[in-house]
Amino acid sequence: MNKRIRIKDIAERAGVSTGTVDRVLHKRGNVSQKAKEKVLAVMKDLDYEPNIIASTLALNRTLRIDSLLPDFTTDVYWQQPKLGMEKALQAVQHYGIINRPYYFDLFDTISFKKAVKKILDDPPEAILFAPIFLEESMKLLEECARRKIPVAMINTDIRNVKSLCYVGQDSYHSGVLGGKLLDFGLNEGEAAMILNLGKETSNAKHVINKEQGFRDYFTQNSSKNIEIVKSAFEDFDQQEELKNYIMEQLRTHQHVRGIFVINSRAYKLINCMESAALKNIKIVGFDLIQPNLEYLQQNKISFLINQNPVQQGYLGIMNIVGHLLFKKEVEPIQYLPLDIIVNENVEYYLQRELQFDLVI
Amino acid sequence: MNKRIRIKDIAERAGVSTGTVDRVLHKRGNVSQKAKEKVLAVMKDLDYEPNIIASTLALNRTLRIDSLLPDFTTDVYWQQPKLGMEKALQAVQHYGIINRPYYFDLFDTISFKKAVKKILDDPPEAILFAPIFLEESMKLLEECARRKIPVAMINTDIRNVKSLCYVGQDSYHSGVLGGKLLDFGLNEGEAAMILNLGKETSNAKHVINKEQGFRDYFTQNSSKNIEIVKSAFEDFDQQEELKNYIMEQLRTHQHVRGIFVINSRAYKLINCMESAALKNIKIVGFDLIQPNLEYLQQNKISFLINQNPVQQGYLGIMNIVGHLLFKKEVEPIQYLPLDIIVNENVEYYLQRELQFDLVI
DNA sequence: AAAACAACCGTGTGCGCACACAGTTTTGGT
DNA sequence: ACCAAAACTGTGTGCGCACACGGTTGTTTT
Numbered sequence A, B: 001m002n003k004r005i006r007i008k009d010i011a012e013r014a015g016v017s018t019g020t021v022d023r024v025l026h027k028r029g030n031v032s033q034k035a036k037e038k039v040l041a042v043m044k045d046l047d048y049e050p051n052i053i054a055s056t057l058a059l060n061r062t063l064r065i066d067s068l069l070p071d072f073t074t075d076v077y078w079q080q081p082k083l084g085m086e087k088a089l090q091a092v093q094h095y096g097i098i099n100r101p102y103y104f105d106l107f108d109t110i111s112f113k114k115a116v117k118k119i120l121d122d123p124p125e126a127i128l129f130a131p132i133f134l135e136e137s138m139k140l141l142e143e144c145a146r147r148k149i150p151v152a153m154i155n156t157d158i159r160n161v162k163s164l165c166y167v168g169q170d171s172y173h174s175g176v177l178g179g180k181l182l183d184f185g186l187n188e189g190e191a192a193m194i195l196n197l198g199k200e201t202s203n204a205k206h207v208i209n210k211e212q213g214f215r216d217y218f219t220q221n222s223s224k225n226i227e228i229v230k231s232a233f234e235d236f237d238q239q240e241e242l243k244n245y246i247m248e249q250l251r252t253h254q255h256v257r258g259i260f261v262i263n264s265r266a267y268k269l270i271n272c273m274e275s276a277a278l279k280n281i282k283i284v285g286f287d288l289i290q291p292n293l294e295y296l297q298q299n300k301i302s303f304l305i306n307q308n309p310v311q312q313g314y315l316g317i318m319n320i321v322g323h324l325l326f327k328k329e330v331e332p333i334q335y336l337p338l339d340i341i342v343n344e345n346v347e348y349y350l351q352r353e354l355q356f357d358l359v360i
Numbered sequence C: 001a002a003a004a005c006a007a008c009c010g011t012g013t014g015c016g017c018a019c020a021c022a023g024t025t026t027t028g029g030t
Numbered sequence D: 001a002c003c004a005a006a007a008c009t010g011t012g013t014g015c016g017c018a019c020a021c022g023g024t025t026g027t028t029t030t
Helices: A007-014 A018-026 A031-045 A052-059 A077-095 A111-119 A134-147 A171-183 A206-218 A237-251 A266-273 A275-280 A288-297 A311-328 A346-358 B008-016 B018-026 B033-046 B052-059 B075-093 B107-121 B134-147 B169-184 B202-222 B237-253 B266-270 B275-278 B290-297 B309-326 B346-358
Strands: A062-068 A099-105 A128-130 A151-154 A164-166 A191-196 A228-231 A256-261 A282-286 A303-306 A333-335 A339-341 B063-070 B097-104 B126-129 B151-154 B165-168 B191-196 B227-232 B256-261 B284-285 B305-308 B332-336 B339-340
Touching: A007 A018, A007 A031, A018 A031, A052 A311, A052 B052, A052 B075, A052 B256, A062 A077, A062 A111, A062 A228, A062 A275, A062 A311, A077 A099, A077 A311, A077 B075, A077 B332, A099 A111, A099 B191, A111 A134, A128 A134, A128 A311, A134 A151, A134 B346, A151 A311, A164 A228, A164 A311, A171 A191, A171 A206, A171 A256, A171 A333, A206 B018, A228 A275, A237 A266, A256 A266, A256 B169, A266 A346, A275 B275, A282 B256, A333 B346, A346 B332, B008 B018, B008 B033, B008 B107, B008 B126, B052 B309, B063 B075, B063 B309, B075 B097, B075 B346, B097 B107, B097 B126, B107 B134, B126 B134, B126 B309, B151 B309, B165 B309, B169 B202, B169 B256, B169 B284, B191 B202, B237 B266, B256 B332, B266 B284, B266 B290, B290 B332, B339 B346
Parallel strands: A062 A099, A062 A128, A128 A151, A151 A164, A164 A333, A191 A228, A191 A256, A256 A282, A282 A303, B063 B097, B063 B126, B126 B151, B151 B165, B165 B332, B191 B227, B191 B256, B256 B284, B284 B305
Antiparallel strands: A303 A339, B305 B339
16 A cells, blocks of 8 residues: 555545545435445445544644542652653643643542542543542542543552543552562561551552452462461551551561562651661562662662553553544553562663653 | 644744745745744744644655564564564554565574665665674664664664664663572572573674673672573574583583573573473573463563563654654663563563554 | 425535745845 | 846645535425
């Protein structure tokens, strides 16, 4: 195929005008059955593909994607999906895609509900959001399904309600992987702790899945008789209280030789541990945020599991755009790789985030 | 900014015609200094950005990117950069980008030189290639620099000659990482082998870098007194000879408890090893090709390091396109992450390769 | 039979830009 | 002063598509 097939070529071959071809193409206006069949046959024969460039120019439209993400001033982790989202938006700006961002307090459903109301009062073409609050998020999804607004989710997966897609990690298998990585540092008869430094209101399903995966790893794979200790502390921003809690936990569970921190806050754990304890305990955490990176470099953290938050934001937008503009089929569940990060390879992941704006 | 700024808006504001604005924009034809300054000032004031969509349509041009990759029938690894390249080409097809692919024999410089001649006899707008043969590749790069043909390299990095970019792995640090990953399975006083199942003619620099990185890891990080054993075998396609060689190597170096295979052919090593030996020796290899994946699943390979070959092909093309179409600055050296692959996370990397066509 | 309505269709215009071409102004030479 | 050439500029056209609008034909109603 040397020359791109145009609707003019289709029209000539089918013996109709370009207006008729356009009407068949867009299922618009009236076209006789006879003309329709002729046009469709020629399109198929010539393998016609619309010129998205010309279509975009002619349409001269603006499509708005509203985003609803946790406020990154509450938790630095959320700067990263925002970064990925912004880079994707930059890449597709010339297609007339614009964004209206909304933020909510990670620990306050009121702010989430307020933002949802604003979004639905002036509905966009599509929504990208992080479903931190299960019940409220399901309501948003149901309403969007009713209004046929495509929704892409990141970070947390909600099933049983229709959405365009989920882009994020598989929390169960991140728990399995955490088990595997901790296992390298464990000997026969020692104990491993799974530590949740998070609030009860957020991501309960994630927590359960990670723990289950972690336990299943040791049940099914490790022959070292490892005891699993579960631990959780909500007031992780209270330094003294957290320190007391950690010290007490380590005293109570003296066989613990590995800790799997299931949120991005492994650094808060390490802030509370004495050097001697750190030498004897391997720590596996999540996410390449600055305080974690410093401890990884100091080998106080053995592994970080990268949830690819930048890519979540990026691909969330790209999937929406692919659906809206290119009429692409979208895979409903898209798990991102569970990157294993050590001091020797972390640099490349950090560079990757910076280079995202090279992608069209 | 509610409405996109057009050249018409610039023209009105500067008191000239759109033809003059176009001439200033493209440094074409004649424009008086006075008009030029006015136009540039308005452009800057209004933060004008050309509409790439309209520009592409008006230009109605075809840009050809020639690719020069090793023949994937010789080595299955090379199917993957080809796949990434094809997906990128698909994504940018509507910009009028076409591809002419050339393939060469991985172990025969003649085929490479023949392909180079064909490319240069009918020069494309840009070239994507894998510089397997150092000397011949440098000649190609010098000629392209002379003719101002942008070249993107993947898999092997050639410095000191001008090119658009290199997208690939950092071979030194992949050696370092290999050392780290093997170190998990090693005890005091044991030995680690670095095994090269490759031909002398290919990628010598890569080999040297990986080995150096591997050695440096143990020198600088491991306190276990690990002896490093270097081993290489060229006739890796001769099953009996390879088996004899491996058996002899394992007899000679009985303290070897870990083997780092520095090409993608770890599976060939495992084909030659007896079950008993496999239980005592950890193996770290490269690349998610089918035979390796099977052994990873069977836990005969402990880790694979993913060189991201699909992404190399993909980003090689995307960088060229960004440069040609969007006049983007391209980062000259782009190292891809060194993914650590275990049985528990491999699935996500495989799925990622399949989903690439969702990206615009 | 005439009028009204619906189905159907072709034509024209515009989206923002690239660039060819012809007209106007300026400059240089005689 | 006159002429030719060069510099400069505005205008028109086309890229492929989306879609509004008016004209034609066929059908239904009066």
